[in-house]
Amino acid sequence: TPVTAVMVPDRPGGLAPVLQLIAEGEIDVEYMYSLFTHKEGNAYMVFRVSDNEKFTALLSQNGIHVADRQELGIGD
Numbered sequence: 001t002p003v004t005a006v007m008v009p010d011r012p013g014g015l016a017p018v019l020q021l022i023a024e025g026e027i028d029v030e031y032m033y034s035l036f037t038h039k040e041g042n043a044y045m046v047f048r049v050s051d052n053e054k055f056t057a058l059l060s061q062n063g064i065h066v067a068d069r070q071e072l073g074i075g076d
Contacts, residue, residue: 003048004056005035005067010043018045021058027051037072044072 008014022029028050035044044067049055059066 001048002052003046004052004059005044005046005072006059007039007042007065007067008045010038010041014043015045017062018047018059018064021062021064022047022049022055025051025054025058027055027058035072039071 006018008018030048032045032047037044056066
């Protein structure tokens with residue numbers, strides 16, 4: 001199942017900009033969860049959404065980092 005891992009600041013409200021984009025883009029979230037992985041004050045959230053291409057485009061346009069498999073240490 002395709003999912004998108006997003007780096008967010010590990011602080012209260014750090015996820016708010018991502019959720020705002022989801023709401024504004026009218027993208028449905030099927031599920032989301034956090035990973036235990038932390039890096040330099042950031043956390044990772046994993047999203048399964050109704051329109052992954054639209055979601056990743058919105059993230060990119062707004063300067064929000066999408067993590068790749070290598071960064072997460074889960075393969076090539």
